[in-house]
Amino acid sequence: MTVEEHCKDNKLCSKIRCPMCSSLILSPDSATLHIESISLPKVRKDGGEEIIESWWLVDDMFTFDNIGFSRSASGGLKYLTCADCEIGPLGVHDPKEPKKFIIAASRVRYNDSAVFTPN
Ligand SMILES: [Zn+2]
Numbered sequence: 001m002t003v004e005e006h007c008k009d010n011k012l013c014s015k016i017r018c019p020m021c022s023s024l025i026l027s028p029d030s031a032t033l034h035i036e037s038i039s040l041p042k043v044r045k046d047g048g049e050e051i052i053e054s055w056w057l058v059d060d061m062f063t064f065d066n067i068g069f070s071r072s073a074s075g076g077l078k079y080l081t082c083a084d085c086e087i088g089p090l091g092v093h094d095p096k097e098p099k100k101f102i103i104a105a106s107r108v109r110y111n112d113s114a115v116f117t118p119n
Pocket of ligand 1: 023
């Protein structure tokens with residue numbers, strides 16, 4: 001599975017769902033592809049950190065169909081989690097950049113696929 005399969009003209013062309021409970025997070029056309037190397041804690045506790053390079057960028061938190069925010073983590077960052085089952089972090093938001101909410105492309109489920117296959 002590659003990010004490009006879900007991207008057309010740099011825009012998301014698939015639905016993005018929670019990898020755990022399938023709650024809808026983003027609708028098609030609501031996000032743009034964003035490439036930046038950012039470290040994100042792994043979903044498993046004590047799993048260390050992972051460098052994520054491909055993200056879905058949204059400039060307004062109300063664009064999300066469903067999203068949760070964890071309490072401030074290191075450096076004042078906020079982690080984006082599933083609003084229903086609270087799995088995360090699925091993305092990150094830096095309050096110093098109010099128009100930047102990013103979801104890790106490798107941590108979400110696309111469309112209505114039943115099986116989550118982590119990269
Ligand atoms: Zn969920």
